[in-house]
Every structure is written in C-alpha cells, then in structure tokens.
Amino acid sequence: MIFLRFLVSLLLIGSALAQKKPDAMPPPADVTKNLETLESLVPAVQNAEKDLANLRAELTKAPTDEAKKEITERVDAQRERLQQLRENFRIVATGVEDKSYLSAAEEEATFDNEFKDLLKPLFNGLREATAKPREMEELRSELRTWIGRQKVAQAALGRIQSALGPVEDAGVKKELETARKLWSSRVDEATSETETLSRQIEEREKNTPSALEAVSGMLSDFWRSRGLNLLMAFGIALGVYFLTRRVYRLVRKVSPIHRKRGGGLMARSADLIVAAASVVLAFFAATLVFYLKGDWLMLAIAIIFIIGLLWASKRALPPYIDQIRVILNLGSVRQGERLIYEGIPWRVDALNMYCDFSNPDLTGGIMRLPVKELLSLHSRPSDSKEPWFPTKENDWVRLDDGCFGKVIQQTPEQVVVLRLGGSLKTYPTSDFVEKCPENLSRGFRVSTSFGIGYGHRDIATSQAPEMLQEAIHKHLVEVLGREQVRSVKVEFKAAAASSLDYIVIADFAGDAAQRYAALERMIQQACIEVCNEQGWDIPFPQMVIHQAV
Structure with a gap:
C-alpha cells in the first residue's frame, strides 16, 4: 500500500509539472549588450583562424613524420577550438543552441523501446519541468571552470611576457614567443567562453519567472488542459460507479436469489462481484475519457497505475481471501448468529467490508467493525430466550465486589450503577459482566438464621417454626405489601452448642429489590x-467452668 501511495503521488506531481514546459523559442534579446559581446568575440575568432592557418603552414614544412603527427594533433585541437568559438558566436547572436534544433534519430522498435515510449510522456514532463534549473546549474558550473582557466592562463601569459624582456638568446626567445602565442590563444578562448556563458546566464535569469508566477502558471495551464480532462474523467467514473450500484439495487428487489433473509451464497457472491465490477467499470470509463481526449500523459499514468495495482496485488490479495470468505457467510462468523466481542455478546446483523452488530439491551447498542477484525472470532446460533445482557436499565443488581444498586445506564462502553445514598459507580461494560451481576429485579431470596434457648425443646420442632413463620410473614406484609412477599418458610436447622437454630427463607418480588439490604434486619426484628x-429466651455464647473439689 505504501508503494501504491508513493506511485500515485509521483504520477500526480508529474502530471502537474508536465504542464509547464520551458519555452522552445529564444528569449527577447538585449541588442546593445549582444552587439558588445559579439564584438568581443570577433577578435578571438580571427586569432583562432590565423593560428589554424599558421599550423597548417607548419604542417607542410614538417621535416619528419613525428613532427607531422604532432602538428596534426595541434591542428585538430585548434580546429575544435575555432568551431567552439563560432558556436559561441551563434549562440549569442541567435539565443538558441544547435542541439535545440537537431532531433534524435528514431530508435528500433523493441519491447524495451515500446515500454519507454509508454513512459515517455511522464518522464518528458518531469524532465522538462526541471530543465531550466538543471541548465542554469550546468551553465554556472561551466562558468566557474572557465573563470578558473582564465585566471591560470592570464597568470601564465603574464609570467611569459615578463620573461621575454630581458632575454637575448634567440633560441630561448623563439620558444618563449611560441609559448606566449599558445597562452595568449588560451586567454582569448577562456575570455570568449566566460563572456558567452555570462551572457547566457544573464538572459536566462532575466527571463526566469518568480516562484509564485511559475506555480500559478503551472496550475493555470494544468486546469486549462489536463485538469479539465481529469475532472471530466473523475465525474464520469463516479457516474458509472453510482449508476451501476443503483441498477444493481433495483435488480436486487426482483432477484429471486436475494429473497432469502440474510442472503445465500449466490446472493453474497453476486454482491461481491458487482462491487468489484463497479470499480473496474468506473476506472475503465476514466481511462476511456483520456483516450478519446488524446491525453496521452494521463492515459500513461492510468496504465502505470493499473500495472502498479496488479503488481501490488500479488502480496495484497492473499490476506483478503479469508475476509472474502467471511463476507460470503462461509467463515467462522455467520450472519444472524451471536458472538462475543471484548466480553460483550453481539448479534451479527450484516457482513460486508464493514460488518454491523447490535445488542438490543444496550443503549446505543450498535457497532460497526471492519471485516478483518472478525477473522479471529467465531459465532454460534442463539436461542430466542437467551438474554443479550445480564441486566436492563433500572434493574437492581448485586455484584461480586459487594456493590449493590440500580443500573441507570448501560452502553457498549460503560455501566453506571446508582448506589444507596446517591453515589454513582461506573464500570467498563466488560468488567461489569465479569463481576457476575445478580439481577434482583426478577425476584430474589433472603436467608438468615435465628436461635432460641434449649429450654424450649418441647416445641422446637412443632410449634416454634410455625409461630416464627406466621409472625415473619405478617411483619413483612405489613411493611412491604402482600404483592411483594411471595413466600416465607422457617425450618429447624441444627442444635448448636448453646441454641436451637432455625433457618428463615423468604422469597420476594423484584419490586422489593431496592430494600434488599434491610430485609434481613426486618426478619430478625x-x-x-x-x-x-x-x-422465649434468646441464648448467647456461654462458657461453663467446673471447679475441682
């Protein structure tokens, strides 16, 4: 995916930069400065012609083959120098170089060349967009080189001229004169090159627009030509995509394979194929626009994008196979079933690239997840009587940590419990479920023990339980109301060390849950x-001490 993003960014930048091409026509010339430069170049050309004529004369008089070979090399070098000087003269006079006019020969048609032709519009755009900065840097670099050569040549010529004055020996003077001519010609050559390059740099800098003008001109050219094509292609691609999806939605309404609730394998396969086909048709429509408009650069970008997409799909597609299996309802998670996600049960409502889940017992109990999150999960069929959450809002609960209160809010993120006294305790929903909440709002039981003394052994298993049961039931009904007390039962439990113990078991309706903490005290009362x-006497722990006689 990183490769694709980089490729798209590069192509778009190339497309934008390609709009601003360097001018092929020569820039407007400053006639006065051009004439001054041309007048300074003429003597250098004339001196180079004289030196070439002298060398050719020496070549005819050369006594040996070695001398002829040496002079021939000097003639060739002088000829190249003369050609360079004349080319400099033409550059200053015309404002263009010969290579701007001459074109490259056509290459042989091979697969490599054809592929290069496909990429040529893109790379030509990038090359042309950076042509001026590269040319300016080349000119400045060459100017620095010739300035250095000019200084060296002037220093050498000055030293030779200073040595010519006091010399009286004819042989030495002849050699010094030959060296003086050589370095004098080099000074002229360096001066000619320096002036030519300086003039070229000056003209290019004068005609170079500012950064703001260059960017605005580039954007203006882009939107006048390729920008319009790009906008048209984007609009047609969107139209084709949404039209395809709209037509398919109409087909779904009458399609027999989509009548089954939840969709079968064929219906889901058709949905997936149409979704992919919509994208392909939209991209094909955009490419067709570029072709019909003759925009070869954008067409090349589209083709390169397809190639990059296919290349990236080699590694990108295999991980999506499991996701496609889930979307087709063939994976470990099935539509309409129940799954546990982060400790909370959810109903699978829809399977697609983004899957929908719901929990009817939670406020805001709707969740959407990408299909890749489901690969490690599994679902199972759910029974119609199976609860989706241990509690509902306004239920009274008791948790393992001892918390007792009323649930006033439960969402996928948190459960808020209102405790007696008005304080609020908030649990993450998954932590709340882990606390094994006991829901008292559907009914509950309170058990407690009570004991009487051993002096009532004769009624301990007959009259005493009945009298306790009747009294407890009557008291609870008076306090709570008959509809909230379901049953009361008292049974003999055990003969303890100092008491006869009874167990009291009382069942209550859910409406009495808010008084859960006081019910045991009511029973004891x-x-x-x-x-x-x-x-009846109520025993208490006793210790009997026997004193030895």
Whole structure:
C-alpha cells in the first residue's frame, strides 16, 4: 500500500509539472549588450583562424613524420577550438543552441523501446519541468571552470611576457614567443567562453519567472488542459460507479436469489462481484475519457497505475481471501448468529467490508467493525430466550465486589450503577459482566438464621417454626405489601452448642429489590418480637467452668 501511495503521488506531481514546459523559442534579446559581446568575440575568432592557418603552414614544412603527427594533433585541437568559438558566436547572436534544433534519430522498435515510449510522456514532463534549473546549474558550473582557466592562463601569459624582456638568446626567445602565442590563444578562448556563458546566464535569469508566477502558471495551464480532462474523467467514473450500484439495487428487489433473509451464497457472491465490477467499470470509463481526449500523459499514468495495482496485488490479495470468505457467510462468523466481542455478546446483523452488530439491551447498542477484525472470532446460533445482557436499565443488581444498586445506564462502553445514598459507580461494560451481576429485579431470596434457648425443646420442632413463620410473614406484609412477599418458610436447622437454630427463607418480588439490604434486619426484628410475645429466651455464647473439689 505504501508503494501504491508513493506511485500515485509521483504520477500526480508529474502530471502537474508536465504542464509547464520551458519555452522552445529564444528569449527577447538585449541588442546593445549582444552587439558588445559579439564584438568581443570577433577578435578571438580571427586569432583562432590565423593560428589554424599558421599550423597548417607548419604542417607542410614538417621535416619528419613525428613532427607531422604532432602538428596534426595541434591542428585538430585548434580546429575544435575555432568551431567552439563560432558556436559561441551563434549562440549569442541567435539565443538558441544547435542541439535545440537537431532531433534524435528514431530508435528500433523493441519491447524495451515500446515500454519507454509508454513512459515517455511522464518522464518528458518531469524532465522538462526541471530543465531550466538543471541548465542554469550546468551553465554556472561551466562558468566557474572557465573563470578558473582564465585566471591560470592570464597568470601564465603574464609570467611569459615578463620573461621575454630581458632575454637575448634567440633560441630561448623563439620558444618563449611560441609559448606566449599558445597562452595568449588560451586567454582569448577562456575570455570568449566566460563572456558567452555570462551572457547566457544573464538572459536566462532575466527571463526566469518568480516562484509564485511559475506555480500559478503551472496550475493555470494544468486546469486549462489536463485538469479539465481529469475532472471530466473523475465525474464520469463516479457516474458509472453510482449508476451501476443503483441498477444493481433495483435488480436486487426482483432477484429471486436475494429473497432469502440474510442472503445465500449466490446472493453474497453476486454482491461481491458487482462491487468489484463497479470499480473496474468506473476506472475503465476514466481511462476511456483520456483516450478519446488524446491525453496521452494521463492515459500513461492510468496504465502505470493499473500495472502498479496488479503488481501490488500479488502480496495484497492473499490476506483478503479469508475476509472474502467471511463476507460470503462461509467463515467462522455467520450472519444472524451471536458472538462475543471484548466480553460483550453481539448479534451479527450484516457482513460486508464493514460488518454491523447490535445488542438490543444496550443503549446505543450498535457497532460497526471492519471485516478483518472478525477473522479471529467465531459465532454460534442463539436461542430466542437467551438474554443479550445480564441486566436492563433500572434493574437492581448485586455484584461480586459487594456493590449493590440500580443500573441507570448501560452502553457498549460503560455501566453506571446508582448506589444507596446517591453515589454513582461506573464500570467498563466488560468488567461489569465479569463481576457476575445478580439481577434482583426478577425476584430474589433472603436467608438468615435465628436461635432460641434449649429450654424450649418441647416445641422446637412443632410449634416454634410455625409461630416464627406466621409472625415473619405478617411483619413483612405489613411493611412491604402482600404483592411483594411471595413466600416465607422457617425450618429447624441444627442444635448448636448453646441454641436451637432455625433457618428463615423468604422469597420476594423484584419490586422489593431496592430494600434488599434491610430485609434481613426486618426478619430478625420479627423473630425478636415473637420471642418477646411468647417469653422465649434468646441464648448467647456461654462458657461453663467446673471447679475441682
């Protein structure tokens, strides 16, 4: 994916830069400065012609083959120098170089050449967009070189001229004169090159637009030509895509394979194929626009994008096979089933690139996940009576950590419990489920123990349980109401060390859940009242000490 993003960015930048091409025509000339430069170049050309004529004369008089070979090399070098000087003269006079007019020969048609031709519009655009900066840098670099040569040649010529004055020996003077002519010609050559290059740089700098003008001109040219083509292609591609999807939605309404709820394998396969075909048709329509408009650069970009996409698909497609299997309802997660995600149960409503889930017992219980998140999950069929969450809002609960209160909000992220006294305790939803909440709003049971003294052994298993049960039931009904007390049962539990113990079991309706913490105290209170009415003693732990005689 990083490769594709880089490729798209490069292609778009190339497309934009290609709009601003360097001018092929010579820039307007400053006639006065051009004439001054041309007048300074004429003596250098004339001196080079004289030196070439002298060398040719020496060649005819050369006594040996070695001398002829040496003079021939000097003649060739002088001829190249004369050609360079004349080319400099023409550059200053015309404002263009010969290579701007001459074209390259046509290459042989091979696969490599054809592929290069396909990429040529893009790389030509990039090359032309950077032509001026590259030319300016080449000219400046060459100017620095010739300035250095000019200084060296002037220093050498000055030293030779200073040595010519006091010399009286004819042989030495002849050699010095030959060296003086050589370095004098080099000074002229360096001066000619320096002036020519300086003039070229000056003209290019004068005709170079500012950065703002260059960018604005580039954007203006882009939107006048390729920008319009790009906008048209984008609009037609969107139109083709949405038209294809719209037509398919109409077909789905009458298609027999889509009548089954949840969609079968054929329906999901058709959905996936049409989705892919819509993208392909949209891209083909955009490419066709470039072809019909004759925009070869954008067409080349489109083709290169396709090649890059196909190349990247070699590694990108295999991970999507499992995702496609899930979308086709053939994976470990099936539509309409139940799965656990982050500790919370969810119903699978729809499988697609983004899958929809819901939990009817949670506020805002709708979730959307990318299909790749489902690869490590699994679902199972759900029973119609199976709850989707342990509680509902306004239910009273008791948790493993001892928290008791009413659920006032439960969402996929958090559950808020209102505790007695008004404080709020918030749990992450998954942590709330892990606390094994006991829902008291559907009904609950309270159990407690009570004991009487051993002096009432005769009624301990007959009258005492009945009297306790009747009194407790009557007391609870008076306090809570008959509809909230479902049943009360008292049974003999055990003969303890100092008491006869009974277990009291009371069942309540869910409406009494808010008084859960007080119910055990109510039961103990009713038991005390019975003991007071009947005169039963209530035992307490005792220690008997036997004293030895």
